[in-house]
Amino acid sequence: MNKNNINEIPNDKNLYTKILQKNPNNYEALLKLGLIDIKENKYSNAKDKFNKLIQINEKKYEAYLNLSNLFYLEGDIVKANNILKNYINNIEENVEIINSLAINFLNSNDFKNLETHIAKYINNHESHILCYLKGFVLLQDDKIYESESFFKKSMKINTGFWNNYDFLLKLYEKQSRLEDFKNLIKTAKKIFKKNIKISYYESLYLFRKKKYKDALDILANKENKKNFLSSLSNSNLADYLHLLSRVYEKLGFYDESYKLALNRNKIILNFNENKIFKKETILNTITTYKKFFKNNKPIFKRTFCGIDHSNLTFIIGFPRSGTTLLDTILRSHSKTLVLEEKPYLLNIRHNFYKNHQLPDILNISENEKIQMQKKYINSFEYKADKIIIDKYPLNLIELGFIKTIFPKSKIVLAIRHPLDCIISCVMTSFKMNEAMVNFEDEKTTAHFYNECFDLLFKYFKFYKIDYLEVKYEKVISNFKNEINDLLKYLNLDFEESINSFHKTAMLREQINTPSYDQVTQPIYTSSINRYKNFNEIKNIKDRVNYWIKTFSY
Numbered sequence: 001m002n003k004n005n006i007n008e009i010p011n012d013k014n015l016y017t018k019i020l021q022k023n024p025n026n027y028e029a030l031l032k033l034g035l036i037d038i039k040e041n042k043y044s045n046a047k048d049k050f051n052k053l054i055q056i057n058e059k060k061y062e063a064y065l066n067l068s069n070l071f072y073l074e075g076d077i078v079k080a081n082n083i084l085k086n087y088i089n090n091i092e093e094n095v096e097i098i099n100s101l102a103i104n105f106l107n108s109n110d111f112k113n114l115e116t117h118i119a120k121y122i123n124n125h126e127s128h129i130l131c132y133l134k135g136f137v138l139l140q141d142d143k144i145y146e147s148e149s150f151f152k153k154s155m156k157i158n159t160g161f162w163n164n165y166d167f168l169l170k171l172y173e174k175q176s177r178l179e180d181f182k183n184l185i186k187t188a189k190k191i192f193k194k195n196i197k198i199s200y201y202e203s204l205y206l207f208r209k210k211k212y213k214d215a216l217d218i219l220a221n222k223e224n225k226k227n228f229l230s231s232l233s234n235s236n237l238a239d240y241l242h243l244l245s246r247v248y249e250k251l252g253f254y255d256e257s258y259k260l261a262l263n264r265n266k267i268i269l270n271f272n273e274n275k276i277f278k279k280e281t282i283l284n285t286i287t288t289y290k291k292f293f294k295n296n297k298p299i300f301k302r303t304f305c306g307i308d309h310s311n312l313t314f315i316i317g318f319p320r321s322g323t324t325l326l327d328t329i330l331r332s333h334s335k336t337l338v339l340e341e342k343p344y345l346l347n348i349r350h351n352f353y354k355n356h357q358l359p360d361i362l363n364i365s366e367n368e369k370i371q372m373q374k375k376y377i378n379s380f381e382y383k384a385d386k387i388i389i390d391k392y393p394l395n396l397i398e399l400g401f402i403k404t405i406f407p408k409s410k411i412v413l414a415i416r417h418p419l420d421c422i423i424s425c426v427m428t429s430f431k432m433n434e435a436m437v438n439f440e441d442e443k444t445t446a447h448f449y450n451e452c453f454d455l456l457f458k459y460f461k462f463y464k465i466d467y468l469e470v471k472y473e474k475v476i477s478n479f480k481n482e483i484n485d486l487l488k489y490l491n492l493d494f495e496e497s498i499n500s501f502h503k504t505a506m507l508r509e510q511i512n513t514p515s516y517d518q519v520t521q522p523i524y525t526s527s528i529n530r531y532k533n534f535n536e537i538k539n540i541k542d543r544v545n546y547w548i549k550t551f552s553y
Contacts, residue, residue: 001103001106001107001163013033013036016029016030016032016033016036017029017033020033025056027053027056027057027060027062030049030052030053030056031049031050031053031062031063031066033049034046034049034050034053034063034066035066037049038066038069038070038073043070043073043074046066046070047067047070050063050064050066050067050070051063051067054067058091059091059092061087061091061094061096061097064083064084064087064097065084065096065097065100067083068080068081068083068084068100068104069100071083072104072107077104077108080104081101081104081105084097084100084101084104085101088101093121093124093125095125095126095127098117098121098125098127098130099127099129099130101117102114102117102118102129102130102133103129103133105117106133106136111137111140114133114137115137118130118133118134118137122134126157127157128154128155128157128158128161128164129154131150131151131153131154131157132150132151132154132161132163132164132167134147134150135147135148135149135150135151135154135164135167136167138150139167139171142340144171144175147167147171148168148171151164151167151168151171152164152168155168159191160191162192162195162197165184165187165188165191165192166197168184169181169184169185169188169201172184173201173204173205173208176208178205178208178209181201181205181208182205185198185201185202185205188201189202196224196227196228196231196232197232197236199218199219199224199227199228200219200228200236200239200240200243202218203215203216203218203219203243203247204243206218207243207246207247207250210250212247212250212251213251215243215247216244216247216248216251219240219243219244219247220244228240234267234270234271235271237267238264238267238268238429239429241260241261241263241264241267242260242261242264242429244260245257245258245260245261245264245427248260249427249533252533254533254534254535255535257427258426258427258534258536261426261427262426262440262441264429265426265439265440265441266440268429268432269432269437269440271432273432274432274437277432277433277434277436277437278434278437279437279438279440279444279448281434282397282434282435282438282448283438283447283448283451285397286397286451286452286455287451288358289358289397289400289455289458290454290455290458292358292359293400293455293458293459293462294458296359296362296462298362298462298463298464304366304369305407305408306366306369306370306373306405307370307373307374307377308408309373309377309406309408309409310408311384311386311387311388312388312390312406312408312409312410313387313388313389313390313409313410313411313412313490314345314390314391314392314395314399314402314406314409314410314411314412315327315389315390315391315392315393315412315414316392316393316394316395316396316399316411316412316413316414316456317393317396317413317414317415317416318393318394318396318416318421318425318449318452318453319393319394319421319425319428319430319435319436319439320416320420320421320424320425320428321393321414321415321416321421321472322414322415322416322470322472322475323391323393323414324341324391325472325475326391326412326414326470326475326486327341327389327391328501328502329475329483329486329498329501330389330486330490331389331501332495332497332498332500332501333387333487333492333495333497333498334495334497335385335386335387335492336386336387336388336389336490336492337381337382337383337386337387337388337389338389338391339380339388339389339390339391341391341392342392343392344376344379344380344390344392345376345390345392345395345398345401345402346392346395346398347379348372348375348376348379348405349398349401351375352372352401361400361401361404362404364404364405369404369405372405373405373406376405376406387490387491387492393414394435394452396413396452396455396456397435397452397455399411399456399459399463399465400459400462400463403459403463403465410467410468410489410490411465411466411467411468412467412468412470412486412489413456413467413468413469413470414470414472415469415470415471415472415551416471416472416473417472417473417528417529417531417548417551417553418449418544418547418548418551418553419531419537419540419541419544419548420472420527420528420529420530420531421449422442422445422446422449422531422537422540422544423442423530423531423534423536423537424527424530425439425445426439426440426441426442426445435448441536442536442537442539442540443539443540443543445540446540446543446544447543449544449547450543450544450546450547453547468485468486468489469551470482470485470486471551472528473528476525476527476528477525477528483498
C-alpha cells in the first residue's frame with residue numbers, strides 16, 4: 001500500500017525559494033521544498049528541511065510524517081516507525097500519523113504489530129485506512145464476512161478510496177455473488193470514471209454470465225486495450241491477460257488464448273515476490289525421494305499406528321485433476337469434515353526435517369510419531385465422529401511421509417487425462433510457490449508431471465499402499481456409480497445432498513482454489529478432452545504417453 005503524495009507536489013522551486021527569502025520560517029514553502037528534494041533524490045537536504053520544520057513548530061505532524069517516510073525509503077524501518085510512535089505518544093494521537101504507522105507495518109509484513117496497532121486506535125478515530133486494514137487482516141485469516149463489514153465501513157468513511165472497491169469486487173466474484181458484484185461495479189463506475197480496472201471487472205462479470213462476445217468487446221476495444229496495457233500494474237496486467245485468454249478460449253480462438261496464457265505466466269514469474277521460487281527446488285526434492293525409496297527396503301515390522309486415525313483420508317493428485325470437485329462433493333455429506341486447502345501436513349513435515357535427515361523417516365519412534373499425529377490433529381477443529389478429508393493435491397509428493405506418520409489413513413488419487421491436466425495447469429493463473437513455477441509452459445509442466453507420478457508409483461510399491469483411483473471423466477460421465485464407489489471406500493452411505501453439491505459450494509465463504517467458479521456449477525462436460533483444442537499439446541504427447549497408457553486413456 002503506497003503513501004505516495006510526493007509526485008503531486010508542483011516542481012516550482014523558484015516560487016517556494018522566493019517565499020522563504022521573505023519569510024525563512026514559512027512552514028508550507030519549506031515543506032514543499034523538502035518534498036521536491038525527495039523527488040530529486042536529495043535525501044540529506046530533505047532531512048535538514050524536515051528537522052528545521054520540527055524546530056519551527058514541534059506540534060505540526062507534516063514534518064514528522066515526511067521525515068518518517070524518508071527513512072522508510074532509505075530502508076531504516078525502525079527509525080521511520082519510532083518517529084511516528086514518539087509523535088503519537090508525546091504529542092497527540094493524530095490520525096494521519098496513526099494511519100502512516102499502520103501502512104508501515106503492512107508494507108513491512110509486520111502483521112503482529114499491525115493487528116495490535118489497529119485494535120488500539122480503530123475505535124478512537126474515524127479512519128478509513130484502519131478500517132480497510134482491519135478488513136485486509138481478517139481476509140488473510142479467511143474471516144471473509146467479517147472482513148467485508150470493515151471494507152464497507154471504510155467505504156462509508158471515504159467513498160473515494162479505491163482499495164475497498166477492489167477488494168470487495170474480488171471477494172464477490174470469488175464467492176459467485178454475481179448480483180452484488182454487478183451492483184458494486186455500477187457504484188464504482190460513477191465514482192472512478194477513469195479507472196480502467198472497472199472495465200476489467202465489467203468484462204469479468206460478463207464472462208461469468210457467459211456473455212463472452214460482450215466481454216471481448218470491452219477487453220479488445222482499441223482504446224480500452226491501449227489503456228489496459230499502459231496503465232495497469234504488472235499484477236493487474238496479468239489478470240487482464242488471464243481473463244482475455246479465457247474469453248478467447250470460450251470463443252474458440254485457441255492459439256490466441258494459449259499465447260496470452262504463456263505471456264501471463266512470464267509476467268507472474270517475473271514478479272519480485274516470485275523470483276525466489278526456482279523449478280529445481282522441488283524437482284531436486286523429488287529426485288532425492290526417488291533415489292531413497294528405490295534403494296531402501298520397507299520395514300513393515302515397525303509400522304505401529306500411534307493414535308487412532310482410521311477416519312483420516314488424503315485426497316491427492318496432480319493440480320487440475322479434479323481434486324476440488326471431489327472436495328466439494330464430499331463436503332456435501334453430513335458425515336465428513338473437509339479441511340480447507342492448507343498445508344497442515346506439510347507444516348508437520350517441514351518441522352520434522354528441521355532436525356532430521358531423510359533416512360530417519362524409516363526409524364521414527366512411536367512417541368515421536370504420536371507427537372506428530374497430535375500436532376497435525378490439533379492444527380484444525382478435529383471431530384472424531386467425522387471422516388476427515390485433507391485435500392492438498394501435491395501432498396502426493398509427500399505420500400511417503402503421510403504413510404509413515406498415518407499408516408492407516410485412506411488415500412484417494414484423483415486422475416484426469418494427463419494432457420488435460422497439463423494444458424489446464426499452463427492455462428491457469430496460480431499463486432506461485434515452488435511447485436507452481438513448473439507450470440510455465442507445456443514442456444516444463446509435462447516434465448513435472450512425469451517426475452511427480454514416477455515418485456508416486458515408487459511410494460505405492462514401497463509402502464504397498466491400498467488406494468482408490470477416481471477418474472475425473474468417470475465422475476462427469478457416470479456420477480452416481482463413481483461417487484458411490486468413493487463413498488463405499490470411505491465407509492459412507494449415499495446422501496441426497498451429494499446430488500446438489502454445487503449448491504453447497506455456493507454457501508461457502510470462499511473457495512481458495514482456481515476452480516472456485518467451476519465447482520459452483522452443476523456437472524458439465526466441456527473440460528473433457530480440452531487438450532485437443534491446443535496445437536501445442538502435440539509437442540509433449542510422447543513425453544507423457546506412458547501415463548496415458550497407465551491410466552487407460
